[in-house]
Amino acid sequence: MSIVSDKKTTLIRRLRDSTAQWAKGDGPLNHIVVCTRIRLARNLSGIPFPFKANDEQLRQVLIRSEGLIKNNKHFSSFQSIKLSDLNSRDIQFLIEKRLISIALARLTHPYRAFIYRPDELVSVLVNEEDHIRIQCLLSGLQLKKAWKIIRGYDRKIVREIEYAFDEKEGFLTSCPTNVGTGLRASVMLHLPALLISNKLGEIMSGIVKKGYAVRGFYGEGTNIQGNFFQVSNQITLGLTEEEILDKFEIETKKLIIEEEKSREELILYHKTKIEDQIKRAYGILSNAKIISTKEATELLSKVRFGIELGMLTKIGYDTINRLMLIIQPGYLQLLKNQKMNKDKRDLFRAELIQELLPS
Amino acid sequence: MSIVSDKKTTLIRRLRDSTAQWAKGDGPLNHIVVCTRIRLARNLSGIPFPFKANDEQLRQVLIRSEGLIKNNKHFSSFQSIKLSDLNSRDIQFLIEKRLISIALARLTHPYRAFIYRPDELVSVLVNEEDHIRIQCLLSGLQLKKAWKIIRGYDRKIVREIEYAFDEKEGFLTSCPTNVGTGLRASVMLHLPALLISNKLGEIMSGIVKKGYAVRGFYGEGTNIQGNFFQVSNQITLGLTEEEILDKFEIETKKLIIEEEKSREELILYHKTKIEDQIKRAYGILSNAKIISTKEATELLSKVRFGIELGMLTKIGYDTINRLMLIIQPGYLQLLKNQKMNKDKRDLFRAELIQELLPS
Numbered sequence: 001m002s003i004v005s006d007k008k009t010t011l012i013r014r015l016r017d018s019t020a021q022w023a024k025g026d027g028p029l030n031h032i033v034v035c036t037r038i039r040l041a042r043n044l045s046g047i048p049f050p051f052k053a054n055d056e057q058l059r060q061v062l063i064r065s066e067g068l069i070k071n072n073k074h075f076s077s078f079q080s081i082k083l084s085d086l087n088s089r090d091i092q093f094l095i096e097k098r099l100i101s102i103a104l105a106r107l108t109h110p111y112r113a114f115i116y117r118p119d120e121l122v123s124v125l126v127n128e129e130d131h132i133r134i135q136c137l138l139s140g141l142q143l144k145k146a147w148k149i150i151r152g153y154d155r156k157i158v159r160e161i162e163y164a165f166d167e168k169e170g171f172l173t174s175c176p177t178n179v180g181t182g183l184r185a186s187v188m189l190h191l192p193a194l195l196i197s198n199k200l201g202e203i204m205s206g207i208v209k210k211g212y213a214v215r216g217f218y219g220e221g222t223n224i225q226g227n228f229f230q231v232s233n234q235i236t237l238g239l240t241e242e243e244i245l246d247k248f249e250i251e252t253k254k255l256i257i258e259e260e261k262s263r264e265e266l267i268l269y270h271k272t273k274i275e276d277q278i279k280r281a282y283g284i285l286s287n288a289k290i291i292s293t294k295e296a297t298e299l300l301s302k303v304r305f306g307i308e309l310g311m312l313t314k315i316g317y318d319t320i321n322r323l324m325l326i327i328q329p330g331y332l333q334l335l336k337n338q339k340m341n342k343d344k345r346d347l348f349r350a351e352l353i354q355e356l357l358p359s
Numbered sequence: 360m361s362i363v364s365d366k367k368t369t370l371i372r373r374l375r376d377s378t379a380q381w382a383k384g385d386g387p388l389n390h391i392v393v394c395t396r397i398r399l400a401r402n403l404s405g406i407p408f409p410f411k412a413n414d415e416q417l418r419q420v421l422i423r424s425e426g427l428i429k430n431n432k433h434f435s436s437f438q439s440i441k442l443s444d445l446n447s448r449d450i451q452f453l454i455e456k457r458l459i460s461i462a463l464a465r466l467t468h469p470y471r472a473f474i475y476r477p478d479e480l481v482s483v484l485v486n487e488e489d490h491i492r493i494q495c496l497l498s499g500l501q502l503k504k505a506w507k508i509i510r511g512y513d514r515k516i517v518r519e520i521e522y523a524f525d526e527k528e529g530f531l532t533s534c535p536t537n538v539g540t541g542l543r544a545s546v547m548l549h550l551p552a553l554l555i556s557n558k559l560g561e562i563m564s565g566i567v568k569k570g571y572a573v574r575g576f577y578g579e580g581t582n583i584q585g586n587f588f589q590v591s592n593q594i595t596l597g598l599t600e601e602e603i604l605d606k607f608e609i610e611t612k613k614l615i616i617e618e619e620k621s622r623e624e625l626i627l628y629h630k631t632k633i634e635d636q637i638k639r640a641y642g643i644l645s646n647a648k649i650i651s652t653k654e655a656t657e658l659l660s661k662v663r664f665g666i667e668l669g670m671l672t673k674i675g676y677d678t679i680n681r682l683m684l685i686i687q688p689g690y691l692q693l694l695k696n697q698k699m700n701k702d703k704r705d706l707f708r709a710e711l712i713q714e715l716l717p718s
Binding site: 276 | 643
């Protein structure tokens with residue numbers, strides 16, 4: 001084993017075993033908000049955007065990005081992993097753990113990397129759609145805190161790297177929708193009561209009309225499953241970061257109130273039925289010998305609902321979050337350290353769930 | 360409360376709390392045969408069959424049947440309950456506990472009764488289709504033993520009561536199909552593997568062609584549920600009791616072998632899938648807050664299959680048998696001592712199941 005692959009293996013293993021800050025699940029309003037994510041899109045001055053850059057230019061971006069770790073004490077604890085050093089299973093795992101984007105994984109050039117704080121609070125994607133994308137993930141609803149953290153890192157980077165910036169336009173980005181602040185904020189919401197009450201469709205189209213996007217657990221292009229909805233801002237132009245986040249926080253809180261109201265109604269009129277579904281979900285998860293990702297996700301969503309409603313007390317959000325991640329195909333195979341077909345994964349998934357669920 | 364209804368209440372309560380001999384589930388071949396039942400149809404000489412008898416004649420039959428308890432030491436431990444002393448819930452409960460027949464419950468005349476040994480091994484129905492029907496129920500496959508017991512009681516009765524008997528025809532009965540020996544033997548079989556393997560239809564039509572009847576858990580006119588099949592002889596004429604029972608035992612053992620073969624195949628090719636279904640059933644039963652009779656029966660059948668296959672070891676046949684009985688609507692209401700609508704029953708049923716299932 002070469003030194004590179006040895007180091008890479010160690011890093012991936014650490015990520016496999018560690019729990020990201022956000023996944024601890026102890027943030028504000030965690031009874032509805034799983035996590036808050038902010039990312040900033042930034043590009044290096046004088047170098048074409050990645051889709052127009054040649055290999056040498058992409059390499060320059062990578063070198064200068066990785067240089068942050070050596071040159072800036074605020075980044076000295078960060079680690080860097082080049083995607084070209086990874087096999088497809090590792091990459092799948094990093095997507096599943098929300099460390100890299102599907103978009104970064106889909107590109108094929110050899111200058112892609114991600115640089116991350118070991119607690120996974122902050123990471124930097126290199127040479128995705130923009131030269132660098134900085135992201136911060138926190139548990140619960142913490143838009144302001146996430147902004148404070150990411151702005152801090154942004155300001156540290158700008159001391160080392162000159163950004164493509166226009167006095168009038170703001171930060172220049174590969175896709176025009178990001179020009180200006182380059183900021184995208186998103187919150188992952190768990191909205192089972194709105195779904196059960198058939199109110200979700202209307203509420204979500206209202207949100208979309210106001211300029212927000214609604215997506216599934218793994219962001220852009222992923223299906224909605226387990227009642228998890230990722231809501232994010234779309235407009236970045238013409239508003240300051242604080243204004244974007246203030247508006248977004250207001251809209252998020254409206255959704256939270258709607259979900260809370262629906263939960264109260266459900267408890268008032270259908271408490272036993274809801275409790276029945278939650279307890280059955282727990283019963284199946286703790287006993288099945290074979291289980292698919294889809295079924296497990298739906299059942300974990302119900303168990304999470306049980307925690308949110310105070311009906312299940314032996315299990316916490318941290319366990320649900322960890323389970324939601326490790327039951328994914330890539331994560332599973334990494335944990336078992338071998339390639340597994342669907343049948344084997346369905347078996348191992350059931351085993352893992354039973355290991356983690358308190359009996 | 361009158362003395363009669365006081366005594367009746369005490370008897371019903373004892374039956375509610377006691378476990379019938381057969382329900383202990385420790386008989387031979389109990390991995391497939393739930394229980395063996397033999398009944399003899401007998402009529403009193405000189406009195407028309409019940410459907411032709413007048414009230415005074417029916418009353419005479421009742422008095423002479425109940426007289427057995429006083430006059431014959433072998434019956435001195437027996438109890439007698441008149442159906443006219445019972446409300447419809449109690450009657451429903453007695454059907455569910457397999458102590459009386461649906462046919463007896465459906466009649467309306469006031470001279471119906473059942474006389475039983477407190478361990479529920481032997482009971483006598485009075486003024487159903489025939490004047491008296493003696494039945495013996497044992498756990499597992501015990502045709503010969505059941506025959507020995509019931510023949511013993513039959514011989515004791517005949518010392519007190521003269522039967523309608525013809526030298527050529529044998530015992531005379533209300534329905535011509537019972538003339539001769541008046542014997543019906545039945546076995547309750549649990550055949551999940553044959554059902555899963557899609558072999559049940561063919562095997563059952565073979566059995567029917569040989570002159571046997573196949574019915575559901577509660578006998579004539581009841582649906583098949585939970586993979587329980589009651590197989591019984593139809594022909595009683597022209598053969599001795601021993602011949603009938605020998606043939607029936609051979610056929611039953613053939614069914615047992617077929618089921619065993621199917622189980623072996625299932626374990627060989629689909630072990631994990633079967634185990635998954637069994638464990639899930641257990642998980643749902645031990646966690647649901649609401650459950651219908653139908654669903655509970657199906658899940659209990661799977662749990663029973665788990666015991667039969669050695670996959671579930673913490674629970675025994677006695678618990679399954681008791682659960683199969685007490686989850687029925689009448690039994691439930693008797694246990695709660697109140698009338699309950701379906702919603703309340705579904706709640707209480709789930710509660711009871713969780714009380715009895717080992718966690």
